[in-house]
Amino acid sequence: MFEKIFFLLCLSTALAEQLCRPEASDGYRVRLSIKTALGDEAYVWNDNEMFLFRATLAFAMRNQISGQEFEVSNIIVCDETPRVSFWFVVTSPQNTSQLVDKESVEEAVRKSRNRINSAFLLTDKTLEFIGIPPTLAAPVNPDTPPWLIVFGLVMGAVGAGIIVLLASSVVQKKRKNDEKPDDEEIDEETRVKTVENSAASEGIYNRSFSDDERFTHM
Amino acid sequence: LHRFIDLDMEKDARPKWDSPVQFVLACVSYAVGLGNVWRFPYLCQMHGGGGFLIPYLLMLFLEGVPLFYLELAIGQKMRLGSIGAWTAISPYLGGMGLASVVTSLYLCLYYNIINAWSFWYLFHSFQSVLPWAECPINANRTGPIKECEQATPTQYFFYRETLDISSSIEENGGIHTGQALCLILAWIITYLFIVRGVKSTGKVVYFTATFPYVVLFVYLIRGITLHGAINGVKYMFTPKMEQLANPTTWINAATQIFFSLGLGFGSLIAFSSYNQYNNNFERQAIVVSLINSGTSIFASIVTFAIYGFKATVNYENCLERTRLLLLNAFNLAEDSITVDTVYDWIEKLNATYPEQFAELNTRLENCDLESELDTAVEGTGLAFIVYSEAIKNMPLSQLWSVLYFIMLLLLGMGSMLGNVTAIITPLRDFKVISRMSSELFNGLVCLFCLLLGLGFTTTSGSYWFTMFNDYGATFSLLFIVLIEVITVSYIYGIKRFEKDIEDMLGHRPNWYWKIMWTFTSPLLLIALFIFYIINYIKGGTPTYQAWNKELGKSVVTEYPVFGQVFIGLLLASSVSCVPLTALCFHCNRKSSPVI
Numbered sequence: 001m002f003e004k005i006f007f008l009l010c011l012s013t014a015l016a017e018q019l020c021r022p023e024a025s026d027g028y029r030v031r032l033s034i035k036t037a038l039g040d041e042a043y044v045w046n047d048n049e050m051f052l053f054r055a056t057l058a059f060a061m062r063n064q065i066s067g068q069e070f071e072v073s074n075i076i077v078c079d080e081t082p083r084v085s086f087w088f089v090v091t092s093p094q095n096t097s098q099l100v101d102k103e104s105v106e107e108a109v110r111k112s113r114n115r116i117n118s119a120f121l122l123t124d125k126t127l128e129f130i131g132i133p134p135t136l137a138a139p140v141n142p143d144t145p146p147w148l149i150v151f152g153l154v155m156g157a158v159g160a161g162i163i164v165l166l167a168s169s170v171v172q173k174k175r176k177n178d179e180k181p182d183d184e185e186i187d188e189e190t191r192v193k194t195v196e197n198s199a200a201s202e203g204i205y206n207r208s209f210s211d212d213e214r215f216t217h218m
Numbered sequence: 219l220h221r222f223i224d225l226d227m228e229k230d231a232r233p234k235w236d237s238p239v240q241f242v243l244a245c246v247s248y249a250v251g252l253g254n255v256w257r258f259p260y261l262c263q264m265h266g267g268g269g270f271l272i273p274y275l276l277m278l279f280l281e282g283v284p285l286f287y288l289e290l291a292i293g294q295k296m297r298l299g300s301i302g303a304w305t306a307i308s309p310y311l312g313g314m315g316l317a318s319v320v321t322s323l324y325l326c327l328y329y330n331i332i333n334a335w336s337f338w339y340l341f342h343s344f345q346s347v348l349p350w351a352e353c354p355i356n357a358n359r360t361g362p363i364k365e366c367e368q369a370t371p372t373q374y375f376f377y378r379e380t381l382d383i384s385s386s387i388e389e390n391g392g393i394h395t396g397q398a399l400c401l402i403l404a405w406i407i408t409y410l411f412i413v414r415g416v417k418s419t420g421k422v423v424y425f426t427a428t429f430p431y432v433v434l435f436v437y438l439i440r441g442i443t444l445h446g447a448i449n450g451v452k453y454m455f456t457p458k459m460e461q462l463a464n465p466t467t468w469i470n471a472a473t474q475i476f477f478s479l480g481l482g483f484g485s486l487i488a489f490s491s492y493n494q495y496n497n498n499f500e501r502q503a504i505v506v507s508l509i510n511s512g513t514s515i516f517a518s519i520v521t522f523a524i525y526g527f528k529a530t531v532n533y534e535n536c537l538e539r540t541r542l543l544l545l546n547a548f549n550l551a552e553d554s555i556t557v558d559t560v561y562d563w564i565e566k567l568n569a570t571y572p573e574q575f576a577e578l579n580t581r582l583e584n585c586d587l588e589s590e591l592d593t594a595v596e597g598t599g600l601a602f603i604v605y606s607e608a609i610k611n612m613p614l615s616q617l618w619s620v621l622y623f624i625m626l627l628l629l630g631m632g633s634m635l636g637n638v639t640a641i642i643t644p645l646r647d648f649k650v651i652s653r654m655s656s657e658l659f660n661g662l663v664c665l666f667c668l669l670l671g672l673g674f675t676t677t678s679g680s681y682w683f684t685m686f687n688d689y690g691a692t693f694s695l696l697f698i699v700l701i702e703v704i705t706v707s708y709i710y711g712i713k714r715f716e717k718d719i720e721d722m723l724g725h726r727p728n729w730y731w732k733i734m735w736t737f738t739s740p741l742l743l744i745a746l747f748i749f750y751i752i753n754y755i756k757g758g759t760p761t762y763q764a765w766n767k768e769l770g771k772s773v774v775t776e777y778p779v780f781g782q783v784f785i786g787l788l789l790a791s792s793v794s795c796v797p798l799t800a801l802c803f804h805c806n807r808k809s810s811p812v813i
Binding site: 035082133 | 337338342344345354355359361396399400406407409410413418545546550554655657
């Protein structure tokens with residue numbers, strides 16, 4: 001009795017080893033970078049963690065292929081390295097010597113990637129399935145690009161500034177026009193002064209042509 | 219020209235600065251511009267770090283300050299813009315003023331585009347993640363967009379999202395609406411600053427001249443405290459004296475002083491024409507020139523601190539990538555290799571697993587801090603790509619980004635004040651235009667420049683920008699200032715000029731100034747002039763950097779025929795003003811009897 005069990009165990013392990021070879025066709029390599037992700041809070045990778053991984057993957061396979069009840073034993077792992085990377089293959093629950101094809105495994109991992117990541121407190125970058133590129137988060141597209149909002153604010157402020165400036169200059173001009181008849185006499189006096197000043201400094205200014213007749217009407 | 223200019227009318231009704239401080243701040247605001255931030259650090263790096271200061275300061279005293287003094291003197295004496303002032307000095311050479319206006323017009327057209335880009339970046343800084351920090355994801359959501367992957371996210375953001383650049387100057391697309399909006403905003407703000415001429419400009423310069431220094435100082439503190447900044451500053455200031463033997467160093471120093479002070483555009487003449495007759499511009503000229511050079515040096519310390527930080531971050535990222543590569547390839551435990559021990563491990567692994575290591579060799583990068591520091595960049599590449607890359611790595615990057623682009627805007631807008639004033643002041647001297655209200659005329663000028671400037675917002679607009687930047691104002695300015703200094707020293711006469719200055723300041727300029735004006739500066743300018751011509755002829759077909767979408771980098775491309783023709787037109791249109799006006803005047807004199 002015991003021999004039979006022993007024989008079966010050896011067979012299954014041997015079979016498992018046969019099925020799971022690095023670079024085999026229907027498996028994937030997994031690489032974890034726990035220390036990079038968690039720093040001081042990193043947990044040690046041991047058999048319990050490996051058990052969790054196999055369970056999580058079985059969960060992913062169950063989600064993908066409905067009806068088939070994948071167990072932890074269906075996930076076979078080999079070639080563990082100190083890097084914390086290993087190769088895994090998935091066997092079909094109906095026939096343990098047959099591997100589930102690559103595409104289904106990939107689909108399963110893709111679908112449940114988030115759940116697998118959070119089980120290990122890792123991200124797409126620190127828990128890598130080599131050969132399965134992560135589906136990146138969709139870019140957030142707001143209705144109005146934020147730069148347009150800031151632009152609108154600044155443009156509005158500047159526009160308001162210009163309108164105020166132009167309005168004030170128009171008002172100033174109107175006020176000047178109303179006061180103009182009073183200032184005409186004052187203007188005449190200042191013009192006389194400028195004539196005298198310019199006549200005195202004519203010698204220094206080097207003008208090839210000077211428009212003298214403007215003042216000679218005085 | 220003389221018949222159209224109001225030589226006497228505006229003499230006393232001419233607007234004035236409220237105080238000499240406004241004038242000084244206006245000059246500082248104009249002279250201290252983007253070139254201080256993005257050209258000087260590059261030259262410093264290319265020509266031997268701290269050693270470059272020797273030719274730079276020498277040229278400042280031989281060429282920069284005397285020419286600056288000269289232009290201020292002309293403007294304050296003649297009380298007219300560049301066209302009127304030069305016509306008054308010598309009617310045959312009134313075309314110089316016209317050439318200045320044409321060159322200033324070209325400058326106005328393309329300079330505000332930089333401000334538009336600064337606005338674009340500023341507005342995009344108000345996001346939780348800076349858009350140039352990460353590559354956007356492609357349509358399949360499998361990875362970043364290919365173009366972005368080939369280049370870097372900052373390059374992608376600049377070339378694709380900001381410029382939407384085409385692959386060569388021949389291919390044209392539509393106008394980039396975001397760019398066009400930012401350009402309109404830039405011109406509206408420019409109009410706001412100059413709408414009432416000196417009255418409004420005088421108030422604005424209090425802000426545009428001083429605030430950039432506040433930001434630069436804040437950035438200095440931030441920069442020096444960054445990780446790895448000291449590498450950059452050390453690298454910059456280690457003088458490499460052998461560079462002084464290279465004539466290009468001296469030529470670049472002379473050219474930098476020349477362009478940095480903004481000589482020849484007519485802006486200085488315009489600004490000083492609004493001065494009181496007895497304003498002491500001699501002291502102001504020295505002060506402004508020294509402030510300008512001081513700012514260049516100050517800005518380059520900040521730039522090199524940022525460079526050092528960026529180089530260190532890139533270097534450490536490179537080491538991290540190498541470390542990960544080694545860990546993954548040889549399946550070692552995560553904490554076995556640290557960033558510091560990467561190189562020891564490379565040797566160890568090379569010895570123990572040579573074949574495996576050999577196949578890894580192609581993917582292994584060579585991480586070198588020196589080569590990261592060596593990447594010298596200037597111009598828009600420095601301002602918009604390198605700096606934004608450094609900023610995205612800083613903590614609180616949105617704040618630093620906003621501050622930085624506000625500083626760029628202030629520097630650029632401050633220079634625009636001078637550029638637009640250089641066009642408006644001489645044109646307002648004409649009787650026809652002085653009858654228009656200043657608001658209307660200024661608005662028309664801004665509108666005209668805006669409409670033409672929209673051409674720079676098209677997909678090939680950035681190439682046209684480069685063309686204008688490289689050829690629109692470089693050669694013509696040298697020519698203009700050379701003629702200026704020869705006119706004043708020899709045609710007008712240095713004795714008459716001395717007397718004018720004595721009349722204004724109360725004392726004659728001492729022997730130093732006179733020697734510079736009559737002898738040193740003209741010689742230097744002639745040397746620069748000859749150098750430019752030789753370079754132009756030797757350089758063959760002019761080329762530009764075209765962005766290649768597939769490769770994700772810039773490639774050197776020759777200008778097509780129409781491009782070269784246009785370059786020729788740019789140069790000819792401003793330079794030819796001088797002989798044409800002289801000819802015109804000569805003909806007019808012959809045809810009409812002498813008055």
